[in-house]
Amino acid sequence: MNTISPKLFPTYKKPLFIMLILLIFALAAYLRLDFLVSVNHHVSHDTLHYDIMVRQLLEKGVYAYKDTQPNAQVTPGYPLFMAAVYKLVDYQHHDPFPYIRYIQVGLSLATLWLMYTIARKLAGSTVSLIVLLVSSVYPPFIWSNGAVLTETLACFFLVLYIRLQLNAFEKKTRTLALLGGIALGLLVLTRSEFLILIAPVYVFHFLWKKELRLTIKLLLFTCIGMGIVLSPWVIRNMVSLHEVVVASTQVNPFAAGTYPNKNYDDGLVDRHGKTQMEVAKERLKVGFTQHTWQFVKWYTVGKLKYIYSNMYFGSGHKPLYRVLPSPLGSLLHVALVWFSPLALIASLRKWRQSLTLLTLIVAVMTVTRLAFVPEYRYNYTAMPLIITMDAIVGVAILRWIWIKLSKSSSNSQKGAVSYAEPNGKS
Template sequence: MYINTSRVFTYKKPLLITFIILIFGMAVYLRLDFLMSVNHHVSHDTLNYDIMVRQLLEKGIYAYKDSAPNAQVTPGYPLFMAAVYTLVDYHKHDPLPYIRYIQLIISLVTLWMIYKVSRKVTGQTASLIVLLVCSVYPPFIWSNGAVLTETLATFFLMLYIYVQLLVFEKKTNISALLGGALMGLLVLTRSEFLILILPVYAFHFFWKKDKKLTLRLLLFTCLGTGIVLSPWVIRNAVTLHEVVIASTQVNPFQAGTYPDKNYEDGLVDRHGKTQMEVAKERLRIGFTEHTWQFTKWYTVGKLKYIYSKMYFGSGHSPLYPVLPSPLGSTLHLALVYFCPVALVAHIRRWRQSITLLTLILIIMTLTRLAFVPEYRYNYTAMPIIIIMDAITGIAILRWVWQKVTKSGTSGPQEGVANYAECTRK
């Protein structure tokens, strides 16, 4: 038996278009009403970005938390801010409100890209549910008020995933080059995503069993990424006299070595040592002398910090309740706690395009366990979690319906594992 979620309901095109327009209308209203009806807090990171951008525009120095050139952060978001600052004449107008409204537009385009990615890997019913959930998921609304990387990074991530799915489908050099260029833009916004390239093509090789094709597509993807990153790499080589592909910031890695964020645990003497030296010594002592504590921290401890609560952006007042309390938190926890079920269901039949999303979620979660855990780290993962949950949830409901109506003949494991159009190959 195959579960075809696209036939849970039969849509006529005008009705489908009406549904999409209504959902987007609600999404626009919630995001616009949020930006206009609250006082937005400015975070410590935003203040540092503001100082950085003004220094760049006025003195031509690209430096984060310093007056001397550095590569502490990648230039994607600072350059986005600098462009807005210039367009609105930041000497006369506060540029932050303009950035927030531009981010609103970006978030709506991202919502459409999430829907397009969903349609690439599943049927219409699940895709509409994904679109609806993403339109009202509170962090996707609150983040528009935060002058931080989340909104822009999620846009590039979903655009990259969509094009990468096209690369697997079309197998052309141009599509791979474009996918690589989008990966470059994503890395310039959030550097940790660079690690995805090799696992993505390792998955493609084991899926398609075509070494020459995989290597060709990987080559053009790396070429596209390299072209986009090259100005940044060249700048770092010329200005800093070192090869920096992403960024040089070590603090998040070092801060991640403190179990439960107890930064005064006195495990090592930090005097006269670099952050990397402190981090390495803490890991050596931690895993040898406090093995259980550090093992727990680097697994369930950090996972709890990352996924247990919603991302609130930079904060605002009064609190904008996108959904009546406590529905927002309940929705988040339901999505997170159902995700392991979805992961198992998709991994059981991994030779399919949805596995790309599963792989990205797993790799990024494991990568973030190396750094200091923050709730904001779950933000870029949530579109993928919502897509995976919707596909699996619809598959389970379809199987239950078939069992209740006695129209199915398969067992529960087969029913959940086989998706047909719900998980296209």
Template structure:
């Protein structure tokens, strides 16, 4: 019986991965991929780096506007395929499909560790066909790589919490370093995660030890970037110096022509600070609403479509894709509350990351792409709580009724005999 179950399980996993690989590859070859404004700037940046040795985003002088994780990934592919004679974008997309499938394996591994086999299979199936996880492979942007590093970090951090070893803490820190080099906003997770761990375990010495080695791992990975900035730019830059996402986030409903402040002769940061001061004092309700429900609604209300493509590739029959996204998003608050009710467990790490990253992103301009890295965690949380609710309902209402019917049948047969 156990052998048959194992064979069935392996077959299901293989079939789901085969489905995931098929839809991702079929998507790449079935549509015309659009190239976003950011991708164009990345392309110019990478060619300048390879040909002139200058690392600069939207400039010809060295800067630290963006972290080097994705540009260096692009540069490696450019060199590998001889970019001066071949278009590197198709190669990047195919490599991202491979990264996406490895990420799918990490998602399955995390879900299985947190909630067992049934939940992990459901999570794997949903993640295999969730449309943004397919469409993102066509975008030459950070999402696919960042999601991989985030899942790797979570898997290693959970392992470090369980085994409590310096090596695993060091490795989780290294994964965080790679994640920060790809998407710098995730750096805030380190203190948040270890504050949670301290209150969970109430062991200051252990928490400090794991935190120290996690920070060492992160620091080792980030150090070449930090040293480069100190030598080249004469300033300490741990992540990036880009101000635009923060400044653009100060415009309620993305109305960039509201005329709230005079922008002439001022830096983006000066404009942003002045807008925040005037906005929260003179237009308090508008800015409070924008920096809370307004941005949250904007970030999570729609799926991330990558850079766009034509014709539209419907992973699921319309409108099932949108319905799946909305179901996951609207059920998430229920899942978060249910997870927090018994918070002293590893599952709370996912809840913490979703909440911290959502709050962090309220400081910046809201984009649909910001929900992308949260969706694997939301899928896991929703599935864990959803399955728990179904099991509770079954045990409370369905199983007792079956037992009563069985007892009646047995009693009738006994009396008849």
């Protein structure tokens, strides 16, 4: 498998390597568990509505978000995960939120392991250890475990999907493509915006491999895997709502994204008697024709700044759990984000390689999210990929510098020897 970053250091002896991995995982587990038990966790607006929704589902059999009549406002991945935990812990007598948080710690650690295996497959042991260490102490990956929200579960399914998709591309088997499709389906049920991934991923595969039959075969089985997972949801929507809904019907994130700098009272259009979608479409038409520069700026650098400028804090907690001494946590996030464009460009210099899949997913999801209201939480699922890309390219750059310095030092020593020999003879 192609890699952008050959090994920088000699291969570790196996016992030492295993010990380093275990120590990093022990650190990661300690930080996550210590965080859960040492702070007071806030319960967000979305979590409160999820709780009402799940209780209504369990007690009345009605699947509806912010309503008492069936709807498809949100996909069922996280609500069903919550419902399963509620049932297991007897939610009428025990608070289910602490149990959900502890399960999310397990998912977070599993995500770390998947990130480690992806990095090792792409770039070897040195990079994989760096990815594992950075991810174990990156503050949002710890804070998110306290939030009863989709981020931790979605991140797990995304990294699982990437791991399986890379294996499917490498081994070209139907089974791996099917499993990749199942993982992608579970991801879509958790966060519907990821549905868009399947098309660009397989366009990339065809451009990379130039094997149309292979691409079609893998795509077909990936679609079958997705279909197995998504079909119950689609059928439910056809029966209950009398419409075909593959993802969700929520319009608010798209409509809210049409307000530059989140100024929801700018009075750009008359909203009276109109649906959210009608208002959103009218705002886009008026905005891009009459306030072109403002809207172009908002839908590019404005939203990018909102999405990536700050870390995701989960649903909030008190007192602030400083994973790293202040301000190292913020500096780590800023460094990762600002280095990522260089990593992206560097990875595209030789784009016919597995690393490009990560670059593609970051680019596609970033562009997709520019259509919606920007939130810091949107950078959360991109960060495992950004950390991996940054580590691979960063180590490659260090290796290049090391080779240049070594050659320069070697040439200098040779020059000194050849200069000294004539003097020695005279």
